[in-house]
Amino acid sequence: MQKTAIIGLILLLLTGCEKIFHPADAHLANIQSYNELMEASGGVYARLLYMVRPEWGQGNLYLPNIKGDDITREGSNYINFYNVGCKIDSILEDPYEKYYIAEGENLYRNLYLVIISANNIITQFPDPWSESSEYRELIGEMYLIRAYCHLRLVRCFDRIPVVNDCNVDFSSPLPGYDQIYGQITADLKMAGKLLPQKSSESRIPYETPHQGSARILLAEALLSWAGYPANNTEKYKEAALIAGNLIDSADYFGLGLMPDFKDVWKRDPSLNKEVAFAVSYADPWEDKTRDYVNRFSQTSTIDYYSWLYCSPDSFINTPDFYSCEINFYNKYPASYRKDLTFFTQVYIPPDWWEAAGHEGDTGYIKIKKWDCCGRPAYRKFLLDPVAYSTTEFDNWWMEGTYIFGTPRVYFFRYAHALLTYAEAKARSGEPDASAYEAVNRIRRRAHHVDLNSPSVYDLQPGLSAEAFADSVVWERAWELAGEPEGRWFDLVRLEKVESLPRIRHVFEGDVPVYPITKEDYFFPIPEGDLHLNPNLQQ
Secondary structure, X not given: OHHHHHHHHHHHHHOOOHHHHOOOOHHHHOOOOHHHHHHHHXXXXXXXXXXXXXXXXXXXXXXXXXXXXXXXXXXXXOOOHHHOOXXXXXXXXXXXXXXXXXXXXXXXXXXXXXXXHHHHHHOOOOOHHHOOHHHXXXXXXXXXXXXXXXXXXXHHHOOOOOOOOOOOOOOOOOOOHHHHHHHHHXXXXXXXXXXXXXXXXXXXXXXXXXXXXXXXXXXXXXXXXXXXXXXXXXXXXXXXXXXXXXXXXXXXXXXXXXXXXXHHOOOOOOOOOOEEEEEEOOOHHHOOOOXXXXXXXXXXXXXOOOOOOOOOOOOOOOOOEEEOOHHHHHHOOOOHHHHHHEOXXXXXXXXXXXXXXXXXXXXXXXXXXXXXXXXXXXXXXXXXXXXXXXXXXXXXXXXXXXXXXXXXXXXXXXXXXXXXXXXXHHHOOOOOHHHHHHHHHHHHHHOOOOOOOOOOOOOOOOOOHHHHHHHHHHHHHHHOOOOOOOHHHHHHHOOOHHHHHHHOOHHHOOOOOOOOOHHHOOOOOOHHHHHHOHHHXX
């Protein structure tokens, strides 16, 4: 699908944004009522949700994340993605390489489709201050989503076109990082003015974005701007200032750490202070069919799901699910958080045990080091305190049945703000007591102790700025493991991707036949766009 998908996008742009929203009823894109605004906004969210359904395989939002060390996906088209470069001409005949580049084009296309869909709304309200508050908050959500998509694009494709209206200039030069991040931060600042002030006042309370959400995304964008490849290190100070002010005002915005890590993943979103920017589906536990009606009246299903397999004697590649890389799991510190993040114990069915030549009862086996079982599967995205304590659950997974869990996909949560503040503070000077407290609150929760009291799990004062920042980066890895906006982008901005082959388990696949270089950090701009605008050559 190389040129076809991108040219298809351009044709949609040239014929008007409305066809992206309503292919069968284009005139509805001319928004004349609040109901039509809601419908158009729902279309934007639906396009965003479209990218977080792994089984659809179209513009998969998690595609870059698979190259990190915290998450992988088993399946015929995903094995060894981390061993495939994006711009190595000598191996373009490799089927994984071809598929990976094609999926990268899907990602590129679909992110821009979300942006254009949001632009169709934003451009119809050039003076949002003249609109009612209910209009303004939806327009603010569109600014935030547009900023998020541009941020994801620059993180995945390096320098990318900035699209802030419904027109395309095919002669425009490739923008610099200041222009790209300038647009992202300007959109987030506008969103911060238009959105409701706090989570309880959000359009859908505790779920849709508010002013605190915009500040968390702004701090994260500044952290990214400070790192590779933009390397504008002055942005560390701004990131620390934005995140620090947010932390100081967290109660006002209705934000905070949930005292129990388990509660972050509970199905009921009410009073969940951790939500900053997430998309929600209808609760799959209420309807066991494959198609669910989400919050914006579109059909969808839950993002994270898993088959659980374990063999006592052999390594099994289990099909088509997101899971954790083996060495990342083995290095992850033992803790309450680890037990909730992964399936740290499995049940070996008697027939499997006997087939392997063993006798006696099996039951639950606690896994401290994962080497004999197929994959360390993620638990936190599926966590439900009832379902995980029933015989029914054991029967489900032994039969290879899909297990559905939390009807929410976090992009950013309050934990990002604490960790971004701690790291940015260290990289813009010396970590002070507030920086230590920010990361220590995360560490205390990981061990299920009081968040506000010093503990034996705290980072001890006296670390150098470099050692402190490194500790925070690892804490980000543990806390945000498997989440869309976490580990992979940290590896890129800190130029640590080259270390991946050395830290991977032998079961993860062959060692790359070429050295990983900076060329492998990003997807290439799709060929179709380069043909239409040669100025986009990087």
